[in-house]
Amino acid sequence: MHYVTVEGLTKSYGVKPLFKNISFHIEEGDKIALVALNGTGKSTLLKIVLGKEMPDDGKVWIHKDVTVVMLEQQSDFDLSKSVIENIFNHDHPVLNAIKEYELLTEEGHEPDPLKLADAFARMDELNAWHFDSKVKQILGKLNIHNLEQPVGSLSGGQQKRVALAKVLIDIGFEHKHVLLIMDEPTNHLDVSMIEWLENYLDQERVTLLLVTHDRYFLDSVCNEIMELDQEQLFIYKGDYENYLEKKAAREEMDKSSVEKARNTYRKELEWMRKQPKARTTKSKSRQDAFYEVKEKAATRIADQQLELNVKMTRLGGKILELKKVYKAFGDHVILKGFDYTFKKGERVGIVGKNGVGKSTFLNMLLGTEQPDSGKINVGETIVFGNYSQSGLVVKEDMRVIEFVKNIAENFPLADGSKVSAAQFLELFLFPAEKQYTYISKLSGGEKRRLHLLSILFRNPNFLVLDEPTNDLDLPTLSILESFLQEYQGCVIIVSHDRYFMDKLVEHLFVFEGDGQIRDYPGNYTQYREWQKEEDKKKTAEKKEIKPEPVAATTPAATSTARKMSFKEKRELELLEKEIENLETEKKTIEAKLASGELPYEEMEPLTHRIGEVMQLLDDKGMRWLELSELSGS
Template sequence: MHYVSVENLSKTYADKPLFENISFNIEEGDKICLVALNGAGKSTLLKILCGIEIPDEGKVWVHKDVKVVLLDQNPAINDKRNILENIFAHEHPVLNAIKRYEQLTESGQEPDPVALAAAMQDMDELNAWHFDAKVKEILGKLNIHHLEQEVGTLSGGQKKRIALAKVLIDMDFEHRHTLLIMDEPTNHLDVQMIEWLEHYLGQEHVTLLLVTHDRYFLDNVCNEILELDNGQLYVCKGNYEKYMEQKAARLENEQASVEKARNRYRKELEWMRKQPKARSTKSKARQDAFYDWKERATQKIKQAELELQVKMTRLGGKILELKKVYKSYGDKAILKGFDYTFKRGERVGVVGKNGVGKSTFINMLLDKEAADSGKINVGETIVFGDFSQDGLLIKEDVRVIEFVKNIAEFFPLADGTKVSAAQFLQRFLFSPEKQYTYISKLSGGEKKRLQLLSILFRNPNFLVLDEPTNDLDLPTLDILEEFLADFQGCLIIVSHDRYFMDKLVDHLFVFEGDGVVRDFPGNYSQYREMEREEEKYKELEPQPVAAPKAEAAKPKTETRKLSFKEKRELETLEAEMPALEQEKTTLETAMSTGALGFEDLQRNGERIAQITALLEEKEMRWLELSEL
């Protein structure tokens, strides 16, 4: 099914052309990634497709049966509403029924029996239980709980996950014909969440257009790449490596074409200069062709690249030493007697689930937070470069050039020379016009580039990068990775970008919770592989059988009772599974008679596959509940 057609689309923003006469199509089942430099118009294009912004020229056609669902980079969340009200924000009988049922069962108190009976009756009549199970899966995998909590009390990362849950629920509810548009969906997700999201979006019925900096995510989800470059659109069928090869070949061809035009232009110029008095008798067609060759010969292949070249402060013998460091918040332990001595040129990745204390650990190294006990000794020559998640911290809105000149007028480079503030900005892809833009008007990625500039000018020899890849475009990330690979100082990276970590770190500090930090010798992919092997081993390992006396001696407090909601779910599963088994048997019997036509056989086969998947899902949940 044809979902979207874009024809000759053009858009200019603040006198800057973003794109001109671009055209492309989206078909059902397409999974497309949009790639471009920050500020090139990616987010603007997504908003035009959603009808939020209007193009200057061209047309966007969306099939009348297609619903477009957007996850914005900065999603609109109502801080005064609770989580449940934000997720089920629009009116629909099924969604309303699930919302009422969840409100009654999530309150933490015994629900009013009359209200609960009415809610359950609505769920039965609308056949909403299956969709309720989908909602539970999404909320559980994104670690969204306490649905009555007011959103205004949550962190930015939690709000982004709530917005993602809302989008996925909307898509799954309307999954027949939905175009899902996502701007940086992996920001604020830990790796387990990202891997689950990859699997979820990889389903055949999902039609997707996204912007992402995560190359593993891109390769695992998308099968087509659209690139916006200098206002033009280029299409690549394949993964990121294929796209990079195709782009390199395209730039090489463009450069060769320009060289050919220059050679031809020199010949035509010599011809035009001959016999100036008789020029009116010259071939009119050849004169016209001359100006065409001139235009082609004088064009420049714009391939702006970030230039990261800074002078690093000398590293002394003593780097950074942690001795018996303890840190906790109330009953939650972050570190328990942590010991480590950093060596020259060390590259460490910091990983773990959200909330286990990774950022607290970083803040302690940077002396932003104090340890409860123990010592953190920093070498005298150490100059930290702190690339934090907080971004740029400015007291008031200023122009880019003013912000940089407040840091310094001239910047030292690795080769011993100095450049002016304006020249240094150009190395970070800020054109002379962009340098006089207010910081508030920059895109998220442009602000990240400016933050990186403000850190590197101090010539740090110990870089601490907390989620550095968020909001950076892929071309800038490639340059940053090259710079960090050659960086001679120490490096600590906190990131959920698996590709970025794999390329740069030598070993990992794995925060496992309860103050436990494992030092793993390898990159993130190697660590995840080891985790999977450990999980397989645990599954295969025979479980010890406890002696009857020991079993009898166990205190009753170790086994918790099923909640009212779980009891109801268990009863529902016990009623649904036999009904599904019966339906499956009936369909199989009908198919074995040989009396069905092709279409009926196909329809029955599809339904049997659906029932089999449902039964597996329900049996797993039944086992979980029955073991409690």
Template sequence: MHYVTVEGLTKTFGAGPLFKDISFHIEEGDKIALVALNGAGKSTLLRILCGQESPDAGTVWIHKDVTVVMLEQQSAFEPGKSISENIFSQSHPVLAAIRDYEILTDDEEGEPDIDKLTKAIERMDELNAWHFDSKVKQILGKLNIHHLDQKMGSLSGGQLKRVALAKVLIDIGFEHRHTLLIMDEPTNHLDVSMIEWLENYLDQENVTLLLVTHDRYFLDSVCNEIMEIDQQQLFIYKGDYENYLEKKATREEQDRASVEKARNVFRKELEWIRKQPKARTTKSKSRIDAFEDVKERASVRLEKQQLELNVKMTRLGGKIIELKKVYKSFGDLKILKGFDYTFKKGERVGVVGKNGVGKSTFVNMLLGLEQPDSGKINTGETVVFGNYDQRGLIVKEDMRVIEFVKNIAENFPLADGTKVSAAQFLQLFLFTPEKQYTYISKLSGGEKRRLHLLSILFRNPNFLVLDEPTNDLDLPTLSILEEFLLSYQGCIIIVSHDRYFMDKLVDHLFVFEGGGEVRDFPGNYTQYREWEKDRSEKDKEEARNENKTPEKAVVAAVPVAEAKKMSFKEKRELELLEKDIAALEAEKKEIDAKMGAGDLPYEQLEPLSRRVGEILQLLDEKGLRWLELSEMS
């Protein structure tokens, strides 16, 4: 099914066009990543497709049966309303029934009001809402969304993003079969386990997707096509991120050859034009018209940055940072428990762990912004920190970009004794000469993040602390940042959920496992995940072996830890799962019989075949959940 056709789209913002005369199509099942520099018009294009903005020229056609759903970077919520009121905001009886049932059973400790619960269950039975409720449970559980009566105004930025994501996934799974899902940086504020779950979810769901993301592993896992906005034009590449890089390099090489050829022709034609008398023949007029075309092609600016920095870093002494028996906690939450470590020159450490285990607190203690409860943190006198945190750029926005950087320093020192000017340094980080004289208030959110990062590096620190540096940065900027950091001689601490970025840069990891425990893992993130999976398999194998007790063995009377008691909600879920599994197996048997008869026309056979696939997936999901719950009963 054909979903979207875009023809001749043009949009101007400020001095020049973001994109000009671009065209593309989206078919059902397409999973497309949109990449471009910050400020090149990615978010604007997404808003045009959603109908939130209008183009200056061109048309957008969307199939009448297709619903466009968008996850924005900053979603608008009513702070006075609860999580449940915001997630289940559609006025539909099934969603209302699920909301009422979920609120009643949300409290895992207390018993719900029996009369209200009975009515809620009857309503769920009446509307046959249990199947969709299991999907809602999965989404809320995986995104760590609990206590649905909390007010939105009390949530952190990361919690708000997860609620927005849950709402979008619930909406597309519920009402609309033909949906174009548009996602702007969906992995921001998600920990790695959530990102991996979202990858699998979007890969399995029959969803048509257009997304903007800086997470290259996520892009590769989810998408099969890449669209790039570059110098106001649109380029389309089939395949993964590696293929995109190869094809883009080939295109740029061809562009350079084409522009160089046009410039040679332009020089000859310019000489001819200057020699022409004022009165011209028809023949010479056609040549003049052709000259204008050559002039336009010859004027194309190839913004391939060749500048490389061999940084003259501030000298780092023998003593860097020593942590001795450091303890830190907030109430019952233990961050560090007797942590010891001594940093060495040139170390590149990644900090990973689930949200809320204390990664940012640890970083703040290194910077001296937080004090430990006990123990010592000794910092060397020569250490110069560069702290790139999530608060972003704090500056007067009526200042031009170049003025802001020059206020830090006029030049950046290199190891060979030479210097790079502020303007050259800005160009390295993809701020064109025109953009350098733009007011900061006119920059996009991603451009401000890029300028913030640049301002940290321009101060020439010898100990970089990067807290989620990849959020809101575009892929070209990330590539430049990675190259810069690979040649950087100082110490680097990186807190990030970007697995690709971590794998490329870090030597070892501090893994915050919770309860104050920090594991020093010798390797990058992918190696850690492989090790963790192996350890998990070994633990399961050991547990299975322990359960195999010899028949006549005499077992000592050892107090057994009390198993986790099933809540009312979990008991009810187990009962419903057994019914659902039986119903699905019966439906599959019935469909198999119909398809095996061999007398069905194609238009009936195709939807039945698709339904069998859906049933098998549901049986897998419900079977796994049944096993989890049955072990608790």
């Protein structure tokens, strides 16, 4: 089914065009990534498709049966209302029934038996249990539990997860044909959540248009990439690797085309300067062609590789040393006797779930947070460069070039030469005309890029980067990676961007919780492979262990065992029915596929569905085992 047609779209802000005369189509099942330099119109294009902004020219057609849902960077929540009120804000019987049931059975509540019975009856009547199961999965995987908490009391990252949960629940509830638009969906998610979201979007038959800087996520989820570049739109079918290859080939062609245009331009310029008196039709057409060639010849092919042999502040023998460091906030333990001595040129990645203390650890290294006990010794030659999540701080609005020149006029290189502030800005994709823009006029991503540039321009020898990839575009990430690969100082990176980590770090500090930190010798992908192997071993060991004879339980032991909640008892009953229905559906589909009589158009959806059914059986089977153990305890 054809979802969206965009034809001849043009949009400008002031005299600067964002894009000119671009066209594309979205078909059912497409999963498209939109990539571009920050400030070149990605978010604007998404809003035009959504109908929140109007183009200067061109048209957008959306099929009448298609519902468009968008996850935006800034969520439009009612901050005074609770999490569940914001998530279930549609006045619909099914959603109202689930909302009532979830509130009644929330952890820590002793529900009114009559109200609970009414809620069960309502859920049965509306056949809402399957959808409720999906809601539970989404909320659980995104670590959203306190549903009655006001959204205004949540952190920015927590609000982003609530917004994501709302969008995923909406698309499950909405009509069959949904176009999901997502703007940086992986920001503020930890790696396990990102991996779950990848699998979820891959399994769901959703049509997707997204902006993301996470290249592994993009590669896993998307089957098409659209790039906005120099006011044009380029479309690449396939994965991220194919995009890189095709883009490199296109840029090579552009370079040769520009060089050819410059040669033509020089010849035509000589002709134009002769100022021929007779303006014949032929000469007029030649003048028009001249101006076209001139524009092509003036095209600046941005070389996005940064090769700077940096003259870094010398690192002494002593860099950074931690001795028996302890840190906790009440019962929440961050470090428990941590020892480590950093070496020259070390590149360390830090990973762990949200809330385990990664940012606190960085603050202790930087001296802005003190340990409870132990010592952190910093070498006298160390110059920290701290790229924090707090973002760019500017006392008063000023132009981009003025902001950088206030740090230094030049950036020193190892060969004794210097790069000017303007040249350094150019290398970080701020062209000459952009350098005289006021900082307040920059996009969010451009401000992040300027913040990063300002840290590097101070020429530190020990970089601390806390989520440096959030809101940065792919060209800027490529530049940052090139810079860091040549960088001779120490680097510590906290990031949920697995591609970025894999490319740069040599080993990981894995924050496992309760003050435990594992020093893993490898990058993130290697660690995840090792972790999966360890999980397999543990599962195999559990299967081999025979259950011990159950001793008679004393009253004291019985009183300490956790009882099943109303919610869990009901979930166990429903799981048994759902598993039985799924087994029946699986057998039916297998029989149809084995018959050999199905036409292709019927076979394809059935093949997709049997994969979904098998995954659901695995998930529900594991949950049934967990609840069965509880019911027997």
